[in-house]
Amino acid sequence: xxxxxxxxxxxxxxxxxxxxxxxxxxxxxxxxxxxRLNDITDEAATDSHLRLTDKAAFYLHSIITQEVFLNATExxxxxxxxxxxLLNGGVFHKKLKVANQxxxxxxxxxxxxxxxxxxxxxxxxxxxxxxxxLREWFxxxxxx
Amino acid sequence: xxxxFPLFLYFLTQPISMPNSPNQTDLKALVNALNxxxxxIKTRRVRIDAIVDEDFIxxxxxxxxxxx
Numbered sequence: 086x087x088x089x090x091x092x093x094x095x096x097x098x099x100x101x102x103x104x105x106x107x108x109x110x111x112x113x114x115x116x117x118x119x120x121r122l123n124d125i126t127d128e129a130a131t132d133s134h135l136r137l138t139d140k141a142a143f144y145l146h147s148i149i150t151q152e153v154f155l156n157a158t159e160x161x162x163x164x165x166x167x168x169x170x171l172l173n174g175g176v177f178h179k180k181l182k183v184a185n186q187x188x189x190x191x192x193x194x195x196x197x198x199x200x201x202x203x204x205x206x207x208x209x210x211x212x213x214x215x216x217x218x219l220r221e222w223f224x225x226x227x228x229x
Numbered sequence: 230x231x232x233x234f235p236l237f238l239y240f241l242t243q244p245i246s247m248p249n250s251p252n253q254t255d256l257k258a259l260v261n262a263l264n265x266x267x268x269x270i271k272t273r274r275v276r277i278d279a280i281v282d283e284d285f286i287x288x289x290x291x292x293x294x295x296x297x
Contacts (some may be wrong), residue, residue: 094277101281106296160295164284171280202291 087137089130090144090169092122098168099154099161108156121151137175139180141166142219149209159206166223175229184218184225191222 096114103110116122116168125147136138148162170177181201184191191214192204205222208214285292 088273097274098281101278102292105285106292108239108296136255157296160292163288163291163295164281167284167288168277168280171284172277176278199288199291199294202288202292206295 087140088128088172089140090165090172092119092126094168095122095126095144095148095153095161095165098164099157102160103157106160108155109184111155115155115157117152117155122148122153125151125153136224137170137173138223138227139218139220140174141170141227142216142223144169145205146209146214146216146219149206150212159210162209163202163206170223170227170229173229175227178226178228184222186218186221189218191218 091182096116099115100110102108103115114224128134128147129140129143145162145166149159154161167177176206181198183193183195183201192208193213194200195201195204195219205214205219209219
């Protein structure tokens with residue numbers, strides 16, 4: 086059974102990265118609007134996102150595109166997707182790869198693990214990567 | 230239903246919950262279940278924090294870069 090992240094979990098992740106890497110946490114939850122995050126955690130638990138990797142892609146994509154937090158949204162989205170995979174026994178491949186979908190590179194112009202993570206986040210933020218693109222990437226880079 | 234006699238008499242006629250009555254047993258079971266749930270939540274949060282601690286080491290440069 087998949088252990089989905091709750092709204093409280095994701096707020097906790099936001100607080101953790103702000104404490105570790107800087108920024109301001111606006112109490113009580115640093116959220117722009119609680120409903121946005123509740124809707125995300127509800128939808129992640131539905132059958133619209135069946136595989137572990139589909140759900141991880143959804144956490145990363147939706148937290149960023151819906152600008153859930155007042156601060157540190159991108160970091161939190163990355164941390165949520167990774168924590169969700171690892172919490173459920175998934176393993177990221179040691180050497181991450183750029184994926185291909187309909188001749189599109191996911192992410193583009195990236196080489197090496199760190200750059201791939203940074204470009205994934207940046208290209209979701211800029212609208213260059215869709216949820217489908219992220220599903221493809223997580224599917225290619227995670228063993229579950 | 231509203232009692233038609235004085236209130237203190239109404240309470241006197243109601244069954245008193247004894248230490249081993251079914252009500253008491255149900256309450257203990259509920260308390261145990263809530264404690265168990267609380268422990269499960271704490272254990273899960275410890276697991277999440279351990280994953281986060283390790284991730285902050287593995288991807289330190291990425292998180293630092295995103296924080297700029």
